[in-house]
Amino acid sequence: MAASPSELTEQRLDPESIAAVDASDLLADVAGLPEHVRDAKWKVESAQLTPWDSPGGMIVAGMGGSGIGGLLARAMLGDHASRPILAARTYGLPAWTTPDVTVLCASYSGNTEETLACYEAAGALGARRVVVTSGGRLAELARADGVPVIPVAGGFQPRAAVAYMTVAALEVAGLCGAGPRMGSELDVAADHLEQLVVEWGAEGAEDSQSKTLARALCDSVPVIVGSGVTQPIAYRWKTQLNENAKIPAFAHELPEMDHNEIVGWQNASSLARFAAVFFDDADTHPRVQERIALTRELISEQATGTFVVASRGVTAVERVLSLVLLGDLVSLYVAVLRGVDPTPVDVIEELKGRLD
Ligand code: PA5
Numbered sequence: 001m002a003a004s005p006s007e008l009t010e011q012r013l014d015p016e017s018i019a020a021v022d023a024s025d026l027l028a029d030v031a032g033l034p035e036h037v038r039d040a041k042w043k044v045e046s047a048q049l050t051p052w053d054s055p056g057g058m059i060v061a062g063m064g065g066s067g068i069g070g071l072l073a074r075a076m077l078g079d080h081a082s083r084p085i086l087a088a089r090t091y092g093l094p095a096w097t098t099p100d101v102t103v104l105c106a107s108y109s110g111n112t113e114e115t116l117a118c119y120e121a122a123g124a125l126g127a128r129r130v131v132v133t134s135g136g137r138l139a140e141l142a143r144a145d146g147v148p149v150i151p152v153a154g155g156f157q158p159r160a161a162v163a164y165m166t167v168a169a170l171e172v173a174g175l176c177g178a179g180p181r182m183g184s185e186l187d188v189a190a191d192h193l194e195q196l197v198v199e200w201g202a203e204g205a206e207d208s209q210s211k212t213l214a215r216a217l218c219d220s221v222p223v224i225v226g227s228g229v230t231q232p233i234a235y236r237w238k239t240q241l242n243e244n245a246k247i248p249a250f251a252h253e254l255p256e257m258d259h260n261e262i263v264g265w266q267n268a269s270s271l272a273r274f275a276a277v278f279f280d281d282a283d284t285h286p287r288v289q290e291r292i293a294l295t296r297e298l299i300s301e302q303a304t305g306t307f308v309v310a311s312r313g314v315t316a317v318e319r320v321l322s323l324v325l326l327g328d329l330v331s332l333y334v335a336v337l338r339g340v341d342p343t344p345v346d347v348i349e350e351l352k353g354r355l356d
Contacts, residue, residue: 008215008218008219008337008338009215009216009218009219009337011336011337012206013202013206013211013214013333013336013337014202014206015202015203017336018202018332018333018336021335021336021339021340021341021342022332022335022336022341022342022343023341023343024341024343024344026157026160026244026332026342026343027201027202027332029156029157029160030160030325030328030329030332031197031201031202033162033163033193033197033321033324033325033328034190034191034193034194034197035190036161036162036163036164037163037167037186037189037190037193037321038186038187038190039153039164040152040163040164040166040167040168041167041171041183041186041187043150043151043152043164043167043168044150044167044168044171044172046150046151047130047148047149047150047151048148049130049148049172049175050175051174051175051176051177052102052128052175052176052177053176053177054083054100054101054102054128054176054177054178055083055100055177056083056084056097056098056099056100056101056102057083057084057085057086057101057102057176057178058083058084058085058086058101058102058103058104058169058172058173058176058178059085059086059087059088059093059094059097059101059102059103059104059118059122060073060085060086060087060088060104060106060169061087061088061089061093061103061104061105061106061114061115061118061119061122062087062088062089062104062105062106062107062112062115062165063089063107063112063114063115064158064159064239064348065108065157065158065159065160065161065162065165065239065243066106066107066108066112066115066132066158066161066165067087067089067106067165068159068162068165068166068232068235068236068239069106069132069162069164069165069166069167069168069169070085070086070087070104070106070165070169071087071232071235072162072166072169072232072233072236072320072324073085073166073167073169073170073173074086074087074169074173074232075228075229075230075231075232075233075316075320076166076170076182076185076229076316076317076320077170077173077178077179077180077182077316078228078229078283078316080179080180081173081178081179082177082178082179083177083178083179084178085169085173085178085179088103088118089114090114091113091114091117091118092117092118092121093118093121093122093125093127097121097122097125097127098125098127099125099126099127099128100127101127101128102127102128102129102130102172102176102178103118103119103122103127103128103129103130104129104130104131104132104168104169104172105118105119105122105129105130105131105132105133105138105142106131106132106133106165106168106169107132107133107136107138108133108134108152108156108158108161108165109133109134109135109136109158110133110134110135110136110137110138110139110140111136111137111138112138113355115138116137116138116141119131119138119141119142123145128176129142129145129147130147130148130149130150130172131147131148131149131150132149132150132152132164132165132168132169133149133150133151133152134151134152134153134154134156134161135154150168150171150172152164152165152168157343157345159239159240159243159244162236162324162328163321166321166324167186170182170186170317171183182317185315185316185317185318186317188314188315188317188318189313189315189317189318189321192312192313192318192321192322193318193321193322193325196312196322196325196326197325200325200326200329201329209309209326210326210329210330210333211333213277213307213309213326213330214329214330214331214333214334214336214337215333215337216275216304216305216307217241217275217277217305217330217334218245218333218334218337218338219273219304220272220273220274220275220303220304220305221247221248221249221250221272221273221274221275222237222238222241222247222249222250222274222275222276222277223249223250223251223252223261223274223275223276223277224237224238224241224249224250224251224252224276224277224279224327225251225252225253225254225257225276225277225278225279225292225295226251226253226254226279227253227254227255227279227281227284227285227288228281228283228284228285228288229281229283229284229311229316229319229320230279230281230284230311230320230323231253233279233320233323233324233327234251234252234253234279235251236324236327237249237251237277237323237327237330237331238250238251240327240328240330240331240332241327241330241331241334243331243342243345243348244328244331244332244334244335244342245331245332245334245335245338245340245342246335246338246340247334247338254278254288254291254292254295255287255288255291257295258291258295262295262298262299265298265299265302265303266302267302268299268302268303269301269302269303273304274302274303274304275303275304275305275306275307276296276299276303276305276306276307277306277307277308277309278292278295278296278306278307278308278309279308279309279310279311279323280292280308280309280310280311281310281311281319281323282311282319283316292308296308309323309326311323
């Protein structure tokens with residue numbers, strides 16, 4: 001019989017209770033985020049890339065847990081990006097792609113067909129290519145073609161390698177002239193993340209922000225709302241809730257949400273239990289902050305709960321990574337509360353297998 005909402009929220013989230021459900025210890029990889037940031041910098045350095053100039057900017061080609069790194073890197077660069085930084089998340093590059101664009105092909109496994117198609121398309125175009133991967137067909141092709149490879153260690157779930165993918169995208173953006181180099185910001189952010197792991201991790205208080213939020217979301221369909229810098233983080237939370245907690249979750253952005261989705265909330269509670277999480281950040285537009293308050297008020301009767309979560313830290317790199325860490329922990333805790341092993345994503349594997 002399924003656990004009742006109160007049974008779910010009463011369950012403890014201490015290291016032992018988590019280990020009882022988290023059979024493959026995904027928690028260690030999530031809590032390893034600070035170390036991954038530092039190691040990712042070394043991995044980029046080990047590829048010995050010398051700076052080059054890409055007047056057309058950068059495209060990050062990658063799917064799911066690998067593609068998100070490009071979106072997060074672009075958020076971290078914000079107004080400091082001096083050239084376009086775009087994502088390609090399908091079987092090819094945008095029609096306007098020219099040879100003066102750098103194409104970073106990001107695939108943890110190295111076997112994702114959409115990313116392989118982008119790799120081939122970039123080669124046919126004569127665009128400069130860089131690969132970030134742990135191996136697979138992508139690494140084989142890159143070695144054969146003399147394309148530089150930023151290595152990522154094996155043994156992770158692709159989504160747990162988020163720091164590697166993000167740092168690779170950030171560093172390649174700096175190398176090709178699409179933005180400033182952010183090495184020292186990454187060092188500061190890694191130290192900051194270590195403090196947050198203590199506060200929000202398994203050893204943290206039972207009423208920490210991460211555990212409280214997980215209890216609030218574990219029996220609802222979460223809708224995560226970002227804006228500007230936090231928009232890709234809302235998408236990361238949605239995908240982590242999908243893959244770790246195995247629940248539906250959705251992401252939207254303000255101010256756009258106030259022009260459509262807010263109407264749909266009028267009948268939300270007659271369909272399902274929905275909760276809303278809004279992100280606040282130092283760079284959030286003041287009018288968007290007003291919209292967060294008003295939108296919460298207008299949907300609150302239809303929601304099981306509405307929450308505002310503020311990013312932590314000073315620089316954009318710190319702030320983005322703080323929310324990534326919080327979402328990764330919240331999604332893992334929701335999995336534990338629901339008694340679901342957060343690691344396996346069998347249906348993704350099944351679908352990839354059936355396409356072969
Ligand atoms: O989280 C996951 O496992 C997926 O979103 C994968 O990242 C996605 O399917 C792409 O695979 P890869 O990251 O190996 O390119």
